[in-house]
Amino acid sequence: MSRRIEYEDSAKAYFQDRLLEPAVAALMSPLIVLGDRLGLYRLLAAEEAMSLEELASASATHPRFLSEWLAAGCAAGHLTYIPETGRYRLEDHPALGLALDDSPIFIPGAHQIVVALSRSIDRLEHAFRTGHAVGWHEQDPLLFEGLDRFIRPGYGNNLVPKWIPALGPRMMQCLTAGGRIADIGCGRGAAALQMAAAFPAARVTGFDNHPESIADANAAAEAAGIGNATFIMAEAAELHDGPFDLVTCLDCFHDMGDPVAVARAVRDALSDNGSWLLVEPAAGDRLDQNVGIAAQMFYAVSTAVCVQAAAATHPDGPVLGAQAGLSRLVPIFAEAGFSHVETIARTPFKMILEVRP
CATH class of the missing domain: 3.40.50.150 (Vaccinia Virus protein VP39)
Known part of the structure; x- marks a missing residue:
């Protein structure tokens, strides 16, 4: 007899906590890697707060693209938007994790690993189907930097x-x-x-x-x-x-x-x-x-x-x-x-x- 699985309202909490939240967190990994590469976190950590225009000028980045990146960071809780001044702030705890590479909780490398592994999905699928493993040298180069x-x-x-x-x-x-x-x-x-x-x-x-x-x-x-x-x-x-x-x-x-x-x-x-x-x-x-x-x-x-x-x-x-x-x-x-x-x-x-x- 085949197993029968039916949807119940109690499944919503599992979906939210175990399936949706990890997916949303993974979506932020490319943006964290981008902010690290562009030096955005280090610029924000050096100032009390910055406007979009100031950050765009200091980082030589496109203002419209940067505004969306800032909004995503605010939505994730990494950045704080100050509506009275229209400025953005990187608080101390996020700064320790995202801007200071000598901090014990510096984390961009982990997000580089996430991005690197997402690039390897085809090779992994082939390995699972054939048994021919992915050699260390075959991994995406970003993995080595991230590790x-x-x-x-x-x-x-x-x-x-x-x-x-x-x-x-x-x-x-x-x-x-x-x-x-x-x-x-x-x-x-x-x-x-x-x-x-x-x-x-x-x-x-x-x-x-x-x-x-x-x-x-x-x-x-x-x-x-x-x-x-x-x-x-x-x-x-x-x-x-x-x-x-x-x-x-x-x-x-x-x-x-x-x-x-x-x-x-x-x-x-x-x-x-x-x-x-x-x-x-x-x-x-x-x-x-x-x-x-x-x-x-x-x-x-x-x-x-x-x-x-x-x-x-x-x-x-x-x-x-x-x-x-x-x-x-x-x-x-x-x-x-x-x-x-x-x-x-x-x-x-x-x-x-x-x-x-």
Whole structure:
């Protein structure tokens, strides 16, 4: 007997909260990316309030198009319209999220990710129908910029100030005196450059298999005048120039097609007293434990990016995904020869692990 589903008035609340509101929020993502690219949020954040004419002049943008963008921002609650003066204001909280790129809640990168994934829908449909996954290099280039900008504030406020010190005084002494760090899956180098700047006597080597990201990372190091960081194109399981006192995998281990091989490579590359620092999305061990806004975000990105990246390189591998949880990660570490796994820190979105032999 076929299932029969009938409309009831009680469905209205579900439609409003779970279906319509996310769609409306997604429609704002291109406008947020546009405001970021055009510098509109930074201009508004620098002034108490601005008129349409002032903002159009300062940003060299078309006034009629800009007026509609401003209206959308007001409707979304990002901007405030002052009817007595006809001016627009970016309040402090929205400014922290939209204009100040060193803020811990700076968010335009996340909206770049949304726009990038919308461009990949045809490739994803093909992957679902054929089983031929979308490789990392096949994703829209905006994704890489968005990921870099989205994770950068979190690392800036946590990696060097909190997470590395949580590894203990011996690690801090080692890196301060001139230890060696390997950052696997370094992307465009945001975290590696933060570590290199914080520990100028240490040598930092970033590894990634995406050539464009490696080029961007080396360019960023040169632009910042950071001479103790080098970025090399290599697979995660092909670490060069060890041993390393600290190996980091920051929001990337779950993307690896052969995580056991990567873990073994890390084990072989560690110095005698070295540690492996992993940052992974916060996750429980069961699907019913992974609910809410964080899990929704991670599962969405995992479906479109993380699972695709892993399956593209090793279709028959474990394909961890971004909500793997410790019950799936710990056995991989053990198989690679690690016996110590400790959660040294947590945030609402991340779990930070120290792994040692």
